[in-house]
Amino acid sequence: MHLSVTLRSEIVKRVRAFFDARAYLEVHTPRMVALPGQEPYLSPFWTKLHDIHGGAFDRALITSPEYAMKKLLASGLEKIYDLGPCFRDGEPTDGSHAPEFLLLEWYRKRADLFSLMDETEDMLRFVGRGLRDAELAPPFRRMTVAEAMKVYAHIDLGEILEDREALAALVIEHGGTVQTEDTWDDLFFKIFLTEVEPNLGWNHNKTIWQPTFLWNYPLSQASLAAKNPEDSRYALRTELYIGDLELGNGFQELTDAEEQRGRFLEEIRLRESLGKQTWAMDEELLQALTQLGKVSGLAFGVDRLVMLLAETDKITHLTNGL
Amino acid sequence: MASPNEIKKGIVLKDEAGLWLVTEFQHVNPGKGSAFVRSRIKNLQTGKTLERTYKVAETIEIVNVDHRRMQFIYKDQTGYTFMDNDTYEQVALPEDQVGEEARFMKEGMEVMVSLYDGKPIAVELPRKMTFKVVEAPEVVAGNTASGGNLTKEVVLEGGISIRAPMFIKEGEQIVINTETGEYVERAK
Numbered sequence: 001m002h003l004s005v006t007l008r009s010e011i012v013k014r015v016r017a018f019f020d021a022r023a024y025l026e027v028h029t030p031r032m033v034a035l036p037g038q039e040p041y042l043s044p045f046w047t048k049l050h051d052i053h054g055g056a057f058d059r060a061l062i063t064s065p066e067y068a069m070k071k072l073l074a075s076g077l078e079k080i081y082d083l084g085p086c087f088r089d090g091e092p093t094d095g096s097h098a099p100e101f102l103l104l105e106w107y108r109k110r111a112d113l114f115s116l117m118d119e120t121e122d123m124l125r126f127v128g129r130g131l132r133d134a135e136l137a138p139p140f141r142r143m144t145v146a147e148a149m150k151v152y153a154h155i156d157l158g159e160i161l162e163d164r165e166a167l168a169a170l171v172i173e174h175g176g177t178v179q180t181e182d183t184w185d186d187l188f189f190k191i192f193l194t195e196v197e198p199n200l201g202w203n204h205n206k207t208i209w210q211p212t213f214l215w216n217y218p219l220s221q222a223s224l225a226a227k228n229p230e231d232s233r234y235a236l237r238t239e240l241y242i243g244d245l246e247l248g249n250g251f252q253e254l255t256d257a258e259e260q261r262g263r264f265l266e267e268i269r270l271r272e273s274l275g276k277q278t279w280a281m282d283e284e285l286l287q288a289l290t291q292l293g294k295v296s297g298l299a300f301g302v303d304r305l306v307m308l309l310a311e312t313d314k315i316t317h318l319t320n321g322l
Numbered sequence: 323m324a325s326p327n328e329i330k331k332g333i334v335l336k337d338e339a340g341l342w343l344v345t346e347f348q349h350v351n352p353g354k355g356s357a358f359v360r361s362r363i364k365n366l367q368t369g370k371t372l373e374r375t376y377k378v379a380e381t382i383e384i385v386n387v388d389h390r391r392m393q394f395i396y397k398d399q400t401g402y403t404f405m406d407n408d409t410y411e412q413v414a415l416p417e418d419q420v421g422e423e424a425r426f427m428k429e430g431m432e433v434m435v436s437l438y439d440g441k442p443i444a445v446e447l448p449r450k451m452t453f454k455v456v457e458a459p460e461v462v463a464g465n466t467a468s469g470g471n472l473t474k475e476v477v478l479e480g481g482i483s484i485r486a487p488m489f490i491k492e493g494e495q496i497v498i499n500t501e502t503g504e505y506v507e508r509a510k
Contacts, residue, residue: 177380
């Protein structure tokens with residue numbers, strides 16, 4: 001099954017060719033940093049750096065190159081991409097996660113979320129040519145989280161967006177369980193993961209792919225995305241689904257340092273409540289954000305794309321070819 | 323009390339609605355969300371199936387279930403009776419507690435019986451079984467009753483009615499998926 005090893009090499013070449021042709025600069029940001037991101041549900045690998053005087057310093061492997069790339073954007077670069085290994089500890093062994101995986105991340109100044117989606121579609125058609133042309137050719141579906149909840153779960157998201165009790169009642173109605181510790185997001189996912197997500201990347205009878213951008217997320221799931229200026233309860237975030245896989249996560253980036261600082265504090269607080277290790281905020285990053293202007297970026301799972309094209313359900317096939 | 327991380331196919335969960343058999347499960351991590359286990363569960367009393375997503379961090383109750391290979395001996399008004407060929411012990415499962423697949427059980431066949439607290443709660447048949455076709459209408463070209471369908475109704479030994487491809491004839495042996503009740507292929 002060395003097919004998937006050689007296929008991965010070809011896909012990576014095509015990805016580079018796509019961005020190079022569009023005048024993106026490939027950057028190679030550090031894999032090992034002092035201050036990794038503090039997303040509450042990601043666990044970086046930690047190690048120690050030693051100097052010649054016997055001093056030891058904590059270092060972490062990156063879970064994504066985001067922070068370093070944003071600092072590069074702040075220093076004046078316009079269009080950049082980074083394609084390299086990233087590392088995440090504690091992920092489920094469900095076939096689509098590996099502790100080390102190839103992540104593509106790109107950023108473009110003066111681009112909004114929709115141009116980012118357009119570019120992602122173009123990239124997929126270019127990279128997948130000759131492999132799954134028929135399914136990648138039609139325009140990708142674009143659905144807001146609210147639309148998806150309506151279509152697949154028959155729920156009006158706007159009505160329960162700020163109402164945990166109403167959402168809890170719906171979870172029970174939909175056959176789920178509710179525990180007092182469940183947050184609004186936990187309850188949302190109990191319905192979303194059961195009834196919505198398995199259907200997003202497929203046509204209505206699940207026989208062929210229907211690549212779909214899910215976008216306009218509730219603010220609690222905004223992460224580093226800017227608020228939607230037309231409805232500040234939602235954020236300009238998108239995820240791409242093809243078949244059963246989530247391939248990418250993109251934002252029109254939040255560039256308000258104070259709001260970002262607030263979100264980082266929230267993350268740290270949540271990490272603490274989950275009994276997880278926390279560390280200092282990256283102040284350099286916060287500084288850099290103020291100089292970015294409108295910018296959009298997307299993190300894309302290259303290994304998962306190869307899995308789809310190689311028709312395998314095991315990400316490990318790509319690295320050991322077995 | 324247990325964690326949803328322990329969910330596996332075939333285990334039985336207990337909640338206010340009764341006992342649930344896990345028929346499928348998958349770990350899911352939504353991007354930037356907590357960890358969850360998505361599962362398909364079947365209520366052992368009502369037979370109703372449900373898809374439910376548990377948060378990995380919540381507590382659930384897993385009950386101890388015995389699985390024993392037993393022989394299906396007969397069916398009568400008390401239900402389906404099974405015998406353990408080692409101990410000669412017999413247990414009976416009421417008709418309404420056996421699922422749709424009950425109609426595929428043949429006397430004398432071996433099945434897996436799940437027991438909770440010594441009482442049978444579920445029976446599992448082999449997923450594929452072979453049956454003889456005892457009635458299959460002949461298909462005549464231009465027969466408007468078939469109207470462009472690719473399948474026709476046939477009757478199997480035991481009086482089971484299912485849909486099978488047009489080319490299947492009386493006397494043939496065919497393989498059925500007992501879970502879905504669908505034709506799989508001609509027996510080899």
